[in-house]
Amino acid sequence: MRKRIPILLLILISWGCISNKRITYLQNLPENEPIELNEFIPFAEVDYKYVLQPFDIVEIDFASSDEELTKAFSYQNTTAGGMSGIGGGGGGGGQGSDPLYFRGYSIDQEGRVEVPKLGKIKIAGMTEEDAKNKVQAEINKFFKEEVYVRLRIAGIRYTTLGEFNSVGVKVIYKNRATIFDALANSGETTLLGKKNKLFIIRQYDGGTKIHQINLNDRALLGSPFYFIQPNDILYMEPMKIRQIGTADNLTASMALFAGLLASTLLIINLVTGN
Known part of the structure; x- marks a missing residue:
């Protein structure tokens, strides 16, 4: 019996462990061409230029030597304060x-x-x-004074669901953001998230598509899904071990069980005198 206890302990510990290959980002996977660490990886051949869609929010600023003229184009003339380069939408x-x-x-x-x-x-x-340019052309039709227009996406809004440490609607105050910007802004994925099965639900003209990407794969850097787009929904699928509990309580349970087994083995040794 005493000989079986250490073997059982090793089996349980190994069963509770998660392989580094399942949680490490940007690996050189066997099916891909090797990539050196210092190798230049070009962006996807698809030129990344986001096309504005219904329900997007854009920021339009007007500039002119006549301040009263520019005020006429704005609903509000207050500026938003406290914004950083990358910001989250908050827990709610x-x-x-x-x-x-x-x-x-x-x-x-x-x-x-x-x-x-x-x-x-x-x-x-x-x-x-x-x-x-279109807004500028409309202004030029009605006003002889020089009025300059600046238009840009008012941040990238996206939603995280599943095995993220922070789920909900998030905002990145940039006009271009990578999938890793989105991960960092969402508190990273949990230990039990399937990094090879991140689903991106993306809106297109006329409908929606679901794409599956592999965060473990270094080829992602050259993928058209390396950049997120406004209104993307990111869903991280959980591992099967998730059915037992969260990563934290699973680790705590395994540590407690290992301690109990070690204590039991020590008592048996003391009782038998070996």
């Missing part, structure tokens, strides 16, 4: 912590933004640059 995931939700211009279901004095302008289906 609500829009209440997102100043640009109130300050920006929402694109409606028909793909239009409503600008004071100019009316509704359709910009969905355009890049930021094309949308800026």
